[in-house]
Amino acid sequence: RPREPVFIAKGSKKAVFSVPNEYLADKYKPLGVALTNRFGEDADERIDVKKISIPPFGEILELSRDENFSLFIPKHRRIAGRLIDIFLGMRNVDDLVSVAVYARDRVNPYLFNYALSVAILHRPDTQDVDLPSFIESFPDKYVDAKVFAQAREQATVVPEGSRPPIEIPKDYTASDLEEEHRLAYFREDLGINLHHWHWHLVYPFEAAREVVAKNRRGELFYYMHQQIIARYNFERLCNKLKRVTRFNDFKQAIQEAYFPKLDSLVASRSWPARVGNQRLKDLNREVDQIKQDVDDLKRWSDRIYAAIHQGSATDERGRKIELTENEGIDILGNMIESSILSPNRTFYGDMHNMGHVFISYVHDPDHRHLESFGVMGDSATAMRDPIFYRWHSYIDDIFQEYKATLPRYTENQLNFPGVTVSKVEIQVQGGSANTLNTFWQQSDVDMSRGMDFQPRGSVFVRFTHLQHQPFTYKITVKNSSNGNRKGTCRIFIAPKLDERGNPWLYRDQKNMFVELDKFTVNLKQGQNNITRASSQSSVTIPFERTFRNLDLNRPQGGEELAQFNFCGCGWPQHMLIPKGTPEGMPCQLFVMISNYEDDKVNQSTEGVCNDAGSYCGIKDKLYPDRRSMGYPFDRIPRNGVDTLQQFLTSNMRVQDVTIKFTNRTVRPKSRN
Ligand code: CUO
Known part of the structure; x- marks a missing residue:
């Protein structure tokens, strides 16, 4: 059989794709047989790639292979949507592999990875496909650029198995002279950024309707x-x-600076930094087909506020869409983000997404310096920048404005008669008891998949991240009703005091509550x-799932790997508990048992990826809680409630707890 050019199927050490000659990128075509010799020699397995008629790629190829890719840029998301459609439209897995191999050396690598990931996540016939963790494919979006030169040097000199891990210093993006740097451990946490990237992978705002229109995605x-802001x-x-100051005056200078110190291996460029005191500027970047004025942000936000205060939005055809108590928040979410489900993208615009774009181009609004976007332009990197939180704090404030228009929860809507939480x-x-302990921990991650060097190998x-000592909740509940009851246990935590050391007003504290867990209980x-x-x-995924292939000793395969893409969404377990303080941060733990009859969603949630539902939902299912998200803290309180204590009904209880941080570092159990 004639030998055909092959490529290494990245990730599996010894499998190679056997590729039809026509599939090779033009520059490689003359090399056909040479490529076979280069990659094919010691392959254990050859994967024959079927030759099919390839659909036209058109605009998809306009984004060159060495550019950066951003879902927030309308042109990029349009071509991503096209590529996703091509991948979703393939009749079977063989055809998908074929078109993916064809695309692999033609399409921008970030775009390729994103579109293929979305397709694999949504095709019924690829639910058991294992994709490498995003941090392994694109480590350059997560770690200090200095690491790569060191890694290459080490790979050349030291044989695999003897390579000591390269340590990323805990503080490398700024010094303590910058007070915002105190939060770098949170903003630059690998797990948090991976969660955010996964969330947006699972909930794209532009693609085929059946991909976007997931249950309550706007909400x-x-x-x-x-919750990120809380x-x-x-x-x-x-x-x-x-607390973070919302960015609501678009003409005002942005005090915060950010120097990411990331290099894009794909674009061979450094991610642009932002110096202090920059102002948003009108955008006119032909290369991205963006022409947008800062004033548009203001116009869109005024219209969104008007819809909130009128209680209804207007769709493209001038019809009125009520923002009802149950569905209003979902409509608003899609409108503000915006997604293709927005009732009227022409009128309400593309507020949140374009905010990301304006901020990410503040250094080169008209492309005169030929610079790409900053970290705010990419959901894999946006959370590193202090301005992310100022922007999202503003976005959240719009949602809170809406929530303030909803009927307040009555005691009846909060209470669960006969059920008393008597001890927590x-x-x-x-x-x-009642003291949570936090500290630093170091962990290792393999980057070799996202780098080209010889000889290969891990x-x-x-890196150093926050960690807490595992703990257990012990909750005593009295059921004095005349039968067994089923309830939903909802656990939140908030700081006990505000910035000035004063007790909170309920109205303010309710926005500080961080969800820790939510589960069903049977009460005899x-x-x-x-x-x-x-x-x-129900908020987190375990460390191994955040980083997945990280521990090479862990057995591969089986249920856990299936549906990884969705399963990769979830707050990292190591960031479940805030850092606290060395002297002990006074906090309030809130536990509520609500009546399951009012919470339940009739569906089976058996299966995989059902364990981080609070922030991520459950794959292919309805959101697993019928209440408004954030219940019971999502609305302003009933009359007469000024404090948390006054808010409580007998099925709720507050326990004072302390979070104590110790400045010590737990090192990994030696790899070498
Ligand atoms: Cu997640 Cu602005 O939506 O980054």
């Missing part, structure tokens, strides 16, 4: 990002900084003792 856009504000208070306690092994970087008559481990949280 989840609001809630997941609201968590960030919590961390700020732990670091003696006031946090237990940690060998520690005192190269690890070692009389006393019930509920035990729940921190690792079971």
Whole structure:
């Protein structure tokens, strides 16, 4: 059989694709047989790529292979949508492989990876396909650029297996002279950024309708990002900084600077930095087909506020769409983000996405310096920049404005008659009750998949991240009703005091509550003792899932790897608990048991990826809680409620807890 050119199927060491000659990029065509010799010699397995008639790629090829790619840029998302459609439209897996191989050396690598990931996530016949973790494919979006030269040098000199991990310093993007740098451990956390990238992969705002129109996706856009802001504000208070100031005056200078120190291996360029005190400027970048005025942001936001205060939006044909108590928030989420589900993108615009774009081009609004966008232009990197939180704080404020128009929860809507939470306690092994302990931990991640060097093999970087000691909730619930009951246990935590050290007004504190867990409980008559481990949280995914292939000793395959793309969405377990303070941060743990009859969604949630539903939903299912997201803290309180204590009904309880941070570092159990 004639030998055909082959490519290494990246990730599996010894499989190679056998590619029809016509598929090779023009520059490689003359090399056909030479490529076979180059890659094919020691292959264990050849994957024959079927020759099919390739659909026209057209505009998709306009984004060159060495440019950066941003979903926030309308042109980029349009061509991503085209490519996703091509991948989704393939009749079977063989055809998908074929068209993907064809695209692999023609299409921009970021665009290729994104579109193929979305397609694999949504095709029924690829649900068991294992994709490498995004951080392994594109480590340049997550770690200090200095690492790569060191990694190449090490790979050349040191044989695989003996390569010591390359340590990324904990502080490398700024010094303590910059007070915002106190939050770098949160903003630059690899797991948090991976979660954010995955969330937007799972909930794209522009693609085929059946891909975008997931259950309550607009509402989840609001809630997941609201929680990011709540968590960030919590961390700020732990670091003696006031809550983030929303960026609501688009003419005002942006004080915050950010120097990412990331290099794009694809674009062979450094990610642009932003110096302090920059102002948004009108955009006129022909290369991106963007012409947009800063004033448009203001116009869109005025119209969105008008819709909120009128209680209805207007669609493209002038029809009125009520922002109802149940669905209004979902409509608004799609409108503000915006997604293709927005009732009227012409009128309400593309507010949040274009905010990302304006900020990310502040250094080169008319492309005169031929510069690409900053980190705010990419969901894999945006959360590194302090301005992300100022922007999203503004976005959240619009949602809060809407929430303030909704009927307040009555005691009846909060209470669960007959059910009393009588005691709540946090237990940690060998520690005192109601004290959570945090510290630094170091972990290793393999970057070799995202780098080209010889000889191949793993190269690890070692990074430092926050961690907490595992703990257990012990909750005592009395059921004095005349039968067994089913409830939903909702656990949140918030700082006990505001920036000035004063107790909160409920109206302010409600936005500070960070969700820790949510699960169903069966309550027999009389006393019930509920035990729940921190690792079971409905908010988080375990460390291994965030970084997946990270631990090479872990067995590969099986259920856990299936549907990884969706499963990769989830707040990282190591960031479940805010940092706290060395002297102990006073906090309030809130536990509520709501009536399951009012919470339940009739569906089976058995299967994989059902364990981080709070921020990510459950794959191919309805959002697993019928209540408004954020319940019971999503609305302003009923009359007469000024404090958290006054808000409580007997099925709720607040326990004072302390988060104590110790400045010590736990090192990995030696790799070498
Ligand atoms: Cu997640 Cu602005 O939506 O980054």
